[in-house]
Amino acid sequence: MDAENTLIMELEGGPVTIKLRPDLAPKHVERIKELAREGFYDGVVFHRVIPGFMAQGGDPTGSGMGGSDKPDLPAEFSRQPHVKGACSMARTANPNSANSQFFICNADAKFLDGQYTVWGEVTDGMEHVDALPVGEPPRSPGKIVSMKVAADAG
Numbered sequence: 001m002d003a004e005n006t007l008i009m010e011l012e013g014g015p016v017t018i019k020l021r022p023d024l025a026p027k028h029v030e031r032i033k034e035l036a037r038e039g040f041y042d043g044v045v046f047h048r049v050i051p052g053f054m055a056q057g058g059d060p061t062g063s064g065m066g067g068s069d070k071p072d073l074p075a076e077f078s079r080q081p082h083v084k085g086a087c088s089m090a091r092t093a094n095p096n097s098a099n100s101q102f103f104i105c106n107a108d109a110k111f112l113d114g115q116y117t118v119w120g121e122v123t124d125g126m127e128h129v130d131a132l133p134v135g136e137p138p139r140s141p142g143k144i145v146s147m148k149v150a151a152d153a154g
Contacts, residue, residue, distance in 0.1 A: 001150065002019075003149075003150040003151035004149065004150075004151045005019065005020040005021075005022060005029070006018065006019060006020065006149070006150035006151075007020060007032070007033075007036060007120065007147060007148070007149060007150065008146075008147070008148050008149075008150050008153055009041075009125075009144055009146075009147045010144070010145040010146045010147070010148075011125075011128045011129070011132070011142060011143075011144065011145060012142055012143065012145060013127075013128040013131045013132075013142070014125055014127075014128045015124075015125050015128070016122055016124070016125035016126070016128050016129055017122065017123050017124040017125055017150075018087055018120045018121065018122055018123065019120055019121050019122075019123045020032065020033070020119065020120045021080070021118065021119055021120050021121065024076065024078045024080050024117075024118055024119065025076035025078065025089075025117045025118065025119040026076070027073050027074065027076060028073055028076055028089055028098065028117050028119040029119050029120070031070065031073055031099075031100075032102070032119060032120070033149050034070075035068060035070075035100055036147045036148055036149055037148075037149060037152065039146075040060070040068060040100065041057075041058060041100075041144045041146075041147040042144060042145070042146045042147065043143060043144065043145075044057055044058060044059065044060055044062070044143060044144050045057060045062045045137075045141035045142065045143045045144075046132050046133075046138070046141055046142050046143070046144075047059055047062050047063065047064050047136075047137045047138075047141060048064060048103075048135075048136045048137060049106075049132045049133060049134045049135060049136075049138055049141075049142070050134065050136065051106065051107075051134055052106070052107045053105070053106065053107060053109055054103040054104060054105050054106055054107075054109060055103060055104050055106055055129055055132050055142075056090055056101060056102070056103040057101070057102065057103075057143075057144060058090070058100045058101040058102045059100070059101050060100075062137070062141065064101070064137075066100075066101075067099035067100045067101060068099055068100040070099065070100075071099075072094075072096060072097045072098060072099050073089070073096070073098045073099065073117075074096045075091075075095040075096050075098070075117055076117045076119075077095075077114050077115065077116070077117060078114075078117075078118060079113070079114070080113075080118040081108075081110055081113055081118075082105050082108070082109040082110055082111075082112040082113055082116065082118065083105060083108045083109075083110070084105055084106060084107055084108060084126070085104070085105065085121050085122035085123075085126055086104070086105045086109075086118050086120075086121055087102060087103075087104050087105075087118065087119055087120035087121060087122065088102065088103055088104075088105070088112065088116045088117060088118045088119065089101070089102050089103075089116060089117045089119060090102060090103055090116075091116065095115070098117060102119070104122060104129050106126075106129060106130055
């Protein structure tokens with residue numbers, strides 16, 4: 001395991017391990033790690049969870065309209081498929097508008113391939129993502145208890 005390129009996302013149901021992919025999306029991986037190290041994601045909810053599609057979070061307002069105070073990122077699209085466990089950035093209609101919101105595919109969503117930036121993949125704990133409360137937004141949304149770069153966890 002490359003601890004510098006592994007995220008540990010603690011959900012209420014348990015830990016989720018995410019292998020980061022700087023080979024696919026170096027700027028997005030850098031941003032996710034930067035925000036995780038600042039504690040930005042701690043306590044943030046999954047505001048949109050659609051079974052058979054994905055779970056979306058990373059908005060500090062919980063509305064789906066917010067982001068960090070950092071500049072938006074340029075798209076880093078790749079051929080990496082949006083399959084179950086893929087971690088990808090949410091954005092507006094502007095391909096270069098990714099900021100802090102991300103989603104985890106809970107099923108194959110290959111129709112997104114080449115249009116969203118894949119920056120990681122769940123390697124362990126996918127059952128905890130699958131157990132998140134569903135809805136847009138969920139009545140009682142699941143939240144990220146903490147998100148850390150494995151190299152920093154002690």
